[in-house]
Amino acid sequence: MNWFRDWMMPMQASEHAAKVDNLYMFIFWLTMAFFVLICYLTVAFAWKYKRKKEGVLTINFQHNLALELAWSIIPLVLVIGVFFWGFNDYAAASVAPNDALEIHVTGKKWSWTFEYPDGTRSIRSLHVPVNKPIRLILTSEDVLHAFFIPVLRTKTDIIPGRYVDINFTATVPGKHQVFCAEYCGKDHSGMMADLFVDSPAKYAEWLEKGDEELYKMKPADLGKMVWEMKGCNSCHTVDGKKGEGPSFKGLFGRTEKFKDGSTMVVDENYIRESILNPQAKVVAGFEPVMPTFQGLLREIEIKGVIAYLKELK
Numbered sequence: 385m386n387w388f389r390d391w392m393m394p395m396q397a398s399e400h401a402a403k404v405d406n407l408y409m410f411i412f413w414l415t416m417a418f419f420v421l422i423c424y425l426t427v428a429f430a431w432k433y434k435r436k437k438e439g440v441l442t443i444n445f446q447h448n449l450a451l452e453l454a455w456s457i458i459p460l461v462l463v464i465g466v467f468f469w470g471f472n473d474y475a476a477a478s479v480a481p482n483d484a485l486e487i488h489v490t491g492k493k494w495s496w497t498f499e500y501p502d503g504t505r506s507i508r509s510l511h512v513p514v515n516k517p518i519r520l521i522l523t524s525e526d527v528l529h530a531f532f533i534p535v536l537r538t539k540t541d542i543i544p545g546r547y548v549d550i551n552f553t554a555t556v557p558g559k560h561q562v563f564c565a566e567y568c569g570k571d572h573s574g575m576m577a578d579l580f581v582d583s584p585a586k587y588a589e590w591l592e593k594g595d596e597e598l599y600k601m602k603p604a605d606l607g608k609m610v611w612e613m614k615g616c617n618s619c620h621t622v623d624g625k626k627g628e629g630p631s632f633k634g635l636f637g638r639t640e641k642f643k644d645g646s647t648m649v650v651d652e653n654y655i656r657e658s659i660l661n662p663q664a665k666v667v668a669g670f671e672p673v674m675p676t677f678q679g680l681l682r683e684i685e686i687k688g689v690i691a692y693l694k695e696l697k
């Protein structure tokens with residue numbers, strides 16, 4: 385009957401999906417069997433006990449103990465069995481193994497953002513390695529959403545101000561569809577994402593390169609995002625006010641004075657060096673407290689910061 389299941393259901397892209405389908409198909413065929421039995425008996429009894437001759441009555445049945453026990457106990461055993469079967473699979477899927485890869489998911493009208501353990505972010509595309517246990521930790525920034533991946537048979541409501549999780553191990557490489565399954569406003573139907581199940585090598589390569597979206601962004605917008613997301617904004621303002629570090633406003637092209645008395649005109653190379661090796665030249669009037677971002681920013685993100693600084697006249 386696999387052709388029937390495959391016709392009714394999307395592909396099974398995890399072990400959990402197969403378990404859900406097995407139980408689903410069991411319940412489906414069980415209800416079918418009872419449906420046929422009940423229809424048959426309805427018709428058969430209607431035929432058997434229909435009035436055949438004027439004045440002839442059916443015998444007056446009262447009880448049949450054996451029959452009554454049978455139709456109570458058999459369905460009871462069946463539904464209790466279904467309960468424990470479902471509970472067992474549900475409990476197994478609720479617990480993440482210790483070595484699960486944790487990815488944070490944020491829903492927001494009307495898109496999904498994903499955050500990986502190394503700080504990589506992606507928008508509208510979730511990348512995971514194949515055959516590796518994954519734990520998604522989800523939250524919402526505004527209203528109720530629901531994260532639904534049909535091929536994994538997994539769906540959860542996402543609630544603002546609180547975390548929920550989903551555990552899965554994807555087994556089928558390729559691109560799969562993610563939906564929002566909770567009506568969340570005007571563009572709810574467009575609130576989708578792609579799930580990319582990659583080989584470990586491809587996943588590692590993707591982490592290194594970063595999200596496709598980075599390459600589509602305007603460099604200055606990317607730079608602003610880096611400034612916000614990588615914590616530059618905790619030390620550097622963009623409005624001219626002095627913070628723990630110098631403000632970025634008007635920085636590009638100005639002549640900077642350093643602690644050792646030397647000076648230099650701020651250009652692309654100086655900014656790059658300030659990010660990767662902040663202690664090489666320490667600005668006069670500041671402490672050398674900036675951490676290096678070597679290995680934490682991609683080339684394209686550094687270029688973005690430079691473009692952003694150029695705009696902050």
Ligand SMILES: [Cu+2]
Pocket residue numbers: 491528529530564565566567568572575
């Ligand atoms: Cu939504």
